[in-house]
Amino acid sequence: MRIIAYSYTDPLLETAPDRRIWGWEVDRIYLDLGGRSELEKLLEDCRSTPAEYLLIRRYEELGESVREVGDRLDQFDRLKIQVIAIESDGKASETSRVELIRFLAEIQRGQHSRRIRKGHAKNRLKALPPPGKAPYGYRRGKERYAIDRAAAPIVKEFFERFLIYGSLRGAVRYLEQRYGKKISVTTGKRWLVNPVYRGDLEYKNGEVISNTHVPIISREEAAQVDRLLRRNRRLPPRTASAPRSLAGLLGCGECGSSMTVTRVTSYRKDREYLYLRPMNCPRNQKCKSLSYEQILEATIERICGDLPEAVSELELPDLERVKGGLTGAIASKREILAQLPELEATGIFDAETAQIRAYKLRNEIAELEGKLAQLPPVNLKATAQAVSIAQFWLDLSETERRFYFREFIRKIEIVRQGDDWDLKLMFIF
Structure with a gap:
């Protein structure tokens, strides 16, 4: 009995799966990254060396549309290969011969979800703001958040009040007394930890890209906020x-x-x-x-x-040495980032690969800058x-x-x- 496996990975959305996810001992794994050349090779190999089972993760990985998925399932059915989608319900043999309509909705949902996530991923590569309303203190610009001149001073004073007295509830009360701006303590806590006010963007996947728009507080103030929040967590409530x-x-x-x-x-x-x-x-x-x-x-x-x-x-650790190491690592990654346009122009990287690499470098730089800002500022x-x-x-x-x-x-x-x-x-x- 010959068992093969196939997976398709869009580099914008995910990383290639671990070989151990299949759970069975497979004879060969075909892996496509951004295209489906390996899928075509799989079909060609199966015509000369038949297989009994094909393992996939989801049906939508077999094509970019419902029609493509259906055509591939029909090809596997003619080759008498049973397709097993380990993250979906039902059997592929039933899908391709009798109940294709039953799986149509599932495949459509998967394709639609992938298109939406791919669109969001492309926006992340361009460091565009995530969908939705801009946080209080900002307004949505053409490609980035812009300062709301009416609301930003209120947010700024909220942070300054917290930095002076280290009290979240006190800062919330101050906003109401001074500006009549009523927010809950929970909202105030979200303001304090929101990367947007530090000039960064945080996406749903938890990744942060630094220096994407004008900040309301500085890096040093943000590090002080984080330190005060950690300190207050050790204290009894209120x-x-x-x-x-x-x-x-x-x-x-x-x-x-x-x-x-x-x-x-x-x-x-x-x-x-x-x-x-x-x-x-x-x-x-x-x-x-x-x-x-x-x-x-x-x-x-x-x-x-x-x-x-x-x-x-x-x-105590040698802070100057630690700071020097972090600063050097940041400078090195910035240097690599500056080389990407030249690598793209010479054809070493295509546009999509260069964008992905730049996105990862910006994430790494943001993480290093966060560590640098958290170091004690004084002896x-x-x-x-x-x-x-x-x-x-x-x-x-x-x-x-x-x-x-x-x-x-x-x-x-x-x-x-x-x-x-x-x-x-x-x-x-």
Whole structure:
């Protein structure tokens, strides 16, 4: 019994399938890439060396139209070859002889889907925007997104607000208060991670092409946004926008509960008192509340003493060497990209191959630029020395302290010793 397999791959849409997908031991595999010369060779070989089974992935791979697919199925039927489409239902022998109409809708859907995806793929090669409405802050131009001068400043200020305070909910509230622009927190999160605002295009397949239109935020700002989002993921929900700088960082070492800030005011007096109490203390005799101001002063004292020592013990990579390697790789790929028009003009590449290669190079460049932008922009050891001064922290507002505390501290544990207590700081590095 002779078994053969055939697959057609459009290089614009997919890569050639793995040989193991067939699942059976096949005698020969015919593979077409962009054309169907191997399919013709398969038919010619079967006339001299008959086969019992032909494995394919889908029926539409046999031709560009329903008529072509039907003609090929009839040829295989006359050669007494049973066609098995492993990603479709039914048997090819029934399709070609009795129930061709039954499979007509399936083949038409496949051909229509392939034509649409091929059209989208060609647009990707030209770095054209994907179909659909342009994101808020942009409008659709002839071949690329153009800045919407009315909406772009609102988006820009949203990003700036988030970068200053590190609070997504705070930035969302600010837009409503300042501009009357109401968006959900989920929409705000999508804005923060959307490559469009960074001057890039992201397609449905997840691939990103960089520098396709005018950005609203810079690469450095985008890297800072990504870093703040990663930092906020480590914190309990809503604490990133809490009014108190220690919110979400404190935990009781005695009972293991997180601490919450409680505000108490005196009757007919303007002064308020802040206390820290365990949220879910399991003990019968609950752990005592503590003064927020005392814990804050002790935290500042401890971070000034512990941070420089903790940073000095770190084995930090040579950032200049890493940056040099990424910059060199980007320059090398840009050089290859610049050579493609000459290779196309001399006939080494045809137009379609050159476009595919340029598309892949732009994706690789975008990935390398993302890695480069995520590298720390400053020397951590020098920064640690600069912020290890008590007056630096005392001069900040609570909102500003909240931002900087989260830059260095992952958790603060309150270690109780009877009526006394001490703090244990756990840094993020």
